[in-house]
Structures are given as C-alpha cells and as structure tokens.
Amino acid sequence: MARMKFLCDAERCIECNACVTACKNEHQVPWGINRRRVVTLNDGRPGERSISMACMHCTDAPCAAVCPVACFYTTADHVVLHDKDLCIGCGYCFYACPFGAPQYPRVGNFGGRGKMDKCTYCAGGPQQDNSHAEYLQYGSNRLAEGKLPLCAEMCSTKALLAGDGEIIATIYRERVQQRGYGSGAWGWRTAYKEVPQV
Amino acid sequence: MIALPWRPAALGLLLLVLPLAAPAQPVHPAQDGPPALTARGPDASELELQRALQGGRIEGRVTIPDRQAASLVQPAGRDWRVFHNRTLVWIGGIAILGMLAILAAFYLIRGRIRPSSGLSGRTVLRFNLLERANHWMVAASFIVLALSGLNLTFGRHLLLPVIGPEAFATLSLWGKIAHNFLAFPFTLGIVVMLLLWVRDNLPNRTDWAWVRAGGGFLGGAHPAAGRFNAGQKLVFWITILGGALVAASGYMLMFPFAVTDVAGMQLSHIVHGVLAMLMIAAMLAHIYIGSLGMEGAFSAMSNGRVDYNWAKEHHSLWLEEEVARAGEAAGAPRSAKAAGAD
Numbered sequence: 001m002a003r004m005k006f007l008c009d010a011e012r013c014i015e016c017n018a019c020v021t022a023c024k025n026e027h028q029v030p031w032g033i034n035r036r037r038v039v040t041l042n043d044g045r046p047g048e049r050s051i052s053m054a055c056m057h058c059t060d061a062p063c064a065a066v067c068p069v070a071c072f073y074t075t076a077d078h079v080v081l082h083d084k085d086l087c088i089g090c091g092y093c094f095y096a097c098p099f100g101a102p103q104y105p106r107v108g109n110f111g112g113r114g115k116m117d118k119c120t121y122c123a124g125g126p127q128q129d130n131s132h133a134e135y136l137q138y139g140s141n142r143l144a145e146g147k148l149p150l151c152a153e154m155c156s157t158k159a160l161l162a163g164d165g166e167i168i169a170t171i172y173r174e175r176v177q178q179r180g181y182g183s184g185a186w187g188w189r190t191a192y193k194e195v196p197q198v
Numbered sequence: 199m200i201a202l203p204w205r206p207a208a209l210g211l212l213l214l215v216l217p218l219a220a221p222a223q224p225v226h227p228a229q230d231g232p233p234a235l236t237a238r239g240p241d242a243s244e245l246e247l248q249r250a251l252q253g254g255r256i257e258g259r260v261t262i263p264d265r266q267a268a269s270l271v272q273p274a275g276r277d278w279r280v281f282h283n284r285t286l287v288w289i290g291g292i293a294i295l296g297m298l299a300i301l302a303a304f305y306l307i308r309g310r311i312r313p314s315s316g317l318s319g320r321t322v323l324r325f326n327l328l329e330r331a332n333h334w335m336v337a338a339s340f341i342v343l344a345l346s347g348l349n350l351t352f353g354r355h356l357l358l359p360v361i362g363p364e365a366f367a368t369l370s371l372w373g374k375i376a377h378n379f380l381a382f383p384f385t386l387g388i389v390v391m392l393l394l395w396v397r398d399n400l401p402n403r404t405d406w407a408w409v410r411a412g413g414g415f416l417g418g419a420h421p422a423a424g425r426f427n428a429g430q431k432l433v434f435w436i437t438i439l440g441g442a443l444v445a446a447s448g449y450m451l452m453f454p455f456a457v458t459d460v461a462g463m464q465l466s467h468i469v470h471g472v473l474a475m476l477m478i479a480a481m482l483a484h485i486y487i488g489s490l491g492m493e494g495a496f497s498a499m500s501n502g503r504v505d506y507n508w509a510k511e512h513h514s515l516w517l518e519e520e521v522a523r524a525g526e527a528a529g530a531p532r533s534a535k536a537a538g539a540d
Contacts, residue, residue: 010242017261034262039270041258047239051258053270062279068350069367070358086367088374090350091454095464096279098271104454109378112452184242190250190271195243 001076002164004121005192006152007172008052010183012159015040015050019151019160023054026122026150027139033103035119036151049183052151052160055080055101055119056191063093063102077143079121084137089113098190121162122149169196249273255461266455278464286351286471293479301486308415312493313507321503322520329394330502336387336437339380344478346373351471381448388441391434398425399434404515425516433484440477444470 015038023029023036036054041047057080064072064080071086072093091113093102104113124141127134134141142150152162161168169185176182176198188195240248249256250273260267325333349357349370358366405428408414411421413429421427426434450458450466458466489496494508509517 020262032264034264034267037260037262037267039258039260039268041256041270042239043259051270062275066279066282068354069370070354070363071367086363088367088371090374091451091463092282092350092467094454095460095467096275096282098273098275100266100269100272100460109375110452112378113454182241183239184244186242187246187271189243189246190273 002078003166004057004077004079004163005165005168005188006054006056006149007161007168007185007188007196009159009161009172009175010049010051010186011175011179011181012157013038013050013052014157014159016156019052019155022150022154023119026142027120029117029139030105033105033117035101035103035117051186052155053099053101053187054151055097055121056099056187057119057121058098058191059193062096062098066092066096068092073126075123077121077123079123079143081120081123081125081138082116082118083126084115084117085126087115089115091116099187119149122147165192172196173198246271246273250276266460269460272460274461274464278467281464281468282351282471286475289472290348290351290475290478293475294482297479297482301483301491304415305486305491310493311415311491313505313511314420315507315511317494317508318506320506321497322506322509322517323502324498324504324509325502327502330499332387332390332394333499335383336391336441339384339387340477340481342376342380343384344474344481346370346377347471347474348478349373378452381445381452384441385445388438388445392438395426395434396438399431401428401431404428405431420511420514422514423512423516424519425513427512429487433480436477436480440473440480444473444477447473 017038020034020036020038024034027035029035036052038050038052040050042049057078059078061072061074061080063082064070064074067082068090069086069088071083072080073083074080089104089108089112091102091104093116094100094104101118102116103118104116106112107114120138120141122140122142124130124134124144125138127137129144130141142148147153149162152160161171172182172185173196182198185196245256249271253274255269255274256271257269350373353366353370357369361369402424404422404424408421408423408428411419413427414420447466447470450456451463451470454463487495488499494505498504506517509520
C-alpha cells in the first residue's frame with residue numbers, strides 16, 4: 001500500500017485556483033466550505049509564493065487525537081478520513097489542525113457548526129465505495145476508481161502533486177536538482193515530521 | 199570595436215578608484231542564473247520550524263472571503279492538542295477526584311453536621327420563591343452543562359468503550375445542543391443571582407473571624423455569621439466571577455471566529471475548560487455541604503425555610519436581624535404610622 005501525501009511545489013504554483021474550483025465541483029462542496037485553498041505568501045513582494053493547501057493527511061493526525069467522539073480513521077493508504085454520522089461539530093479539530101483544513105457548514109444552533117467537512121483525498125468516507133450515500137456525505141471516491149485526487153490531476157503547471165510520498169518526493173527532488181532551487185515541501189515538516197531530501 | 203581598447207582601461211581605473219571612493223562597500227560578484235536558495239528566503243521546513251519554536255503562524259493572502267483560510271500553518275495547534283489531551287485531563291481529574299476524596303474523608307471524620315441543640319420545630323424563611331427558583335435554574339443548567347462538558351474531555355475514554363460509538367455520538371450531539379442552549383439560562387441566572395445576593399455577600403470583618411475559627415468545621419464552635427458566612431460568600435464569588443468568565447469564553451466558542459481568530463479560539467477553550475473544571479470541583483463541595491453534609495441545610499433551598507436552632511448556630515447575626523425585623527413588623531403598624539399615611 002502507498003503512503004498518500006500532497007506536495008505543492010511553490011515555484012510552479014501560479015495561483016490560478018483551478019484546484020480549488022475543481023475540488024468544489026467534483027464533490028459538490030456547499031457554499032462557504034473550502035476543502036482546498038491557495039494561500040499567497042509575501043504577496044507583491046520579493047519571494048512571493050503561492051501554495052495550494054488542504055488536509056495533508058498527517059502522520060499522527062492532530063484532528064484524530066483531539067476528537068471527543070473519535071470519529072476519525074486512517075485508511076490503508078494512510079488517508080485520514082472521518083465519519084460524519086459520528087461527528088458532533090464541536091470544532092476541536094480546527095483548533096488542533098495546523099493547516100486549517102476542517103470546515104463547518106453553519107447549520108448548527110445560532111448559525112454554529114454542523115458536521116465537519118474536509119478534504120477526503122478524493123477517497124470518500126466510511127460508506128460503501130461510490131454509493132449515492134457516500135457521494136452525498138463526502139463527495140466522489142476517485143481513489144476507489146484507481147484515480148488520484150482531482151486537484152493534483154488537473155493542475156495545469158503540475159505544481160500540486162498527489163500520490164505515494166516516496167514517488168512525489170522523488171519527482172520534486174529531480175525538479176529541484178534540474179532547476180537548481182526550490183522552497184521546500186510546504187507543510188511536510190509539520191504533517192509528516194520529515195522533509196524530502198534534495 | 200572602437201570602444202574595445204577602452205574597456206580594460208576603464209575597468210582598471212574603476213578598480214583603482216572604487217576602493218578609494220567607497221572603502222566600506224564590499225564588491226559583489228555579478229550573479230549568473232537563479233539566485234541561491236538563501237537569497238530567496240527561508241524554505242518551508244525552516245519557516246515551519248521557526249514558527250513552531252517562536253510562536254506565530256505562516257500567513258498569506260487568500261481570495262476566498264474567509265480570513266481564517268489565510269493561515270497556511272499554525273503550529274500552536276500542537277500546544278492546544280497537548281492542553282486538551284493531557285493538561286485538561288490532569289487538571290480536571292485532580293480537581294474533581296481530589297475534591298471527592300476530601301469530601302469523603304471529611305464525611306468519615308466529621309460525619310453529618312447536626313444542630314448541637316437539636317431541631318426546634320420552629321422555622322424561619324431564609325430564601326423566597328424568586329431566590330430559590332433562580333438558584334435551581336442556575337443549578338439545573340450547571341449540572342447539565344458540567345456533565346455535557348465533562349463528556350467532551352473524558353467521555354471518549356470512559357463512556358465510549360462502554361456504550362459504543364453510535365450511542366456515544368448521539369449522546370454527545372444532544373449534549374452539545376443542550377450545552378449551547380443552557381448557556382442562556384445559566385448566564386441569566388448568574389446575573390439575577392448577582393443582583394439578589396451581592397448585598398449580603400460583600401466581605402466584612404465577621405468573615406475574618408469566621409475564617410480564623412475554621413468556619414467551625416472541625417471544632418464544635420459556631421462562629422458568628424450574617425446571612426452568608428465566609429464560605430458561602432466564597433461559593434457566591436466563585437459562581438459569579440467564574441460563571442461570568444466561563445460564560446464569556448463559552449460564547450466565544452459558540453460563535454466561532456465572530457470576534458477572534460484561531461489563537462483566540464484556542465485561548466477561549468483553555469480558559470473555559472480550566473475554569474469549568476475548577477468550578478465543578480467547587481460546586482461538589484457546595485452540593486455536599488448543602489445536602490448530605492449538614493442536617494437542616496437543604497430545606498433552605500427546597501421550601502425556603504430553615505429551623506430556628508440551625509439558623510441560630512450557623513447564621514446568628516442574620517437571625518437576630520430577622521427576629522428584630524419581625525418584631526418591628528408585628529409591633530409597628532399599631533404604634534406608628536408612616537408619614538403622610540393619613
């Protein structure tokens with residue numbers, strides 16, 4: 001089994017936000033929920049970089065550690081998923097998450113949090129693979145169809161890489177060696193406690 | 199072509215002149231190709247390590263209308279995780295189990311405190327209907343708030359393995375809804391409680407004597423006290439001040455990011471959690487002494503009346519005032535009329 005990871009090559013990201021749009025469309029994510037977003041650092045200044053960020057599917061995931069109802073689980077491919085039938089929308093995973101990945105529809109009392117929604121690595125949820133129930137709750141399950149997450153698949157500059165950690169780290173290493181520079185794998189130290197060697 | 203011979207000469211001249219004109223300026227070699235990594239600022243892992251060690255977040259600009267999304271990495275989540283999973287569990291465990299152990303030990307040593315002169319059978323009104331109704335509104339809200347709150351910290355370890363994930367999730371969801379709604383009667387009750395009882399809860403010299411006598415808990419003595427003794431005043435101020443802070447931090451959590459960012463939300467949770475645990479421990483002592491721990495105390499909050507002997511032992515100054523007032527009320531209407539009554 002693979003160890004699925006995301007890697008955003010900030011030297012290639014052109015902040016087109018196509019990954020954000022593709023994600024919203026693929027999973028029919030409601031208004032106000034962003035499973036993926038593009039953050040631009042040093043906007044308009046030297047060293048400006050854009051990074052596409054979503055759930056990083058952490059090793060020793062903080063969300064799973066703090067969840068009061070233990071609704072998170074990790075798949076064989078090390079994708080961190082959660083069960084919306086168990087989630088109570090307390091918001092604790094957002095406080096613990098380093099990347100701001102958990103999102104909450106404002107359907108609870110007083111416009112408060114409903115059940116949490118986040119990037120599923122296009123791997124659905126605990127329901128039957130590619131069932132209608134799974135699609136309604138979690139969006140499409142591309143992984144079960146043998147496909148990688150759509151955000152990375154359709155990235156026009158191939159800045160966003162998804163796949164087995166070893167393989168995407170190798171691709172990134174070759175790029176950095178060829179062009180002679182790179183700003184590193186954003187979020188890797190925090191999420192995986194390791195960084196690709198270049 | 200014509201200019202060629204000039205170049206080496208000009209360069210030579212420059213090299214000679216430059217050090218003289220600007221001796222402090224080092225000469226940089228021209229750069230070929232892309233700049234080195236260091237010239238482009240710290241890389242991702244350096245920046246993440248720096249923010250993790252020094253605090254703060256890696257933040258940028260986003261095009262979506264959600265300011266929270268502009269935070270790329272917030273390493274403080276790790277500290278909050280440690281607080282929630284370890285620190286709060288220890289604080290709550292020590293405070294609550296410690297208080298239960300103290301109360302059990304006190305019960306074993308001291309037993310139930312009874313009026314030394316027995317019950318007289320005559321009663322005096324201690325709390326009127328409004329005071330009692332408000333007390334029980336706060337108390338009922340507090341118990342549900344406390345249990346549903348404790349469930350978020352301890353339920354996963356204590357209750358989930360017993361009743362299973364589905365039942366536990368349903369219970370926790372109802373607990374969250376109850377927690378959100380009961381925040382309002384609790385807050386209202388705290389405000390009413392302050393208005394009703396603040397006059398009788400201002401510290402005075404009697405309290406100092408009461409504290410020095412240990413409240414009469416271990417000796418047989420009964421230090422003088424007004425309507426509320428120093429211990430009850432402490433419970434009052436814990437309820438008012440603790441309740442206000444717990445309510446304020448709770449509303450911050452209930453309306454996420456309305457006034458603060460993720461760091462403020464984490465801080466709100468820390469304040470809310472720690473104070474709530476301490477208040478639960480304090481209220482256990484309050485519940486004990488108001489029911490099992492002391493004969494004659496509970497009726498003050500049930501039918502509002504307490505035994506004359508109980509009042510004389512525990513609230514002597516208050517009883518004197520009440521008796522004096524009753525005497526005035528009984529004698530006054532016939533002997534004197536208020537000015538302008540005719």
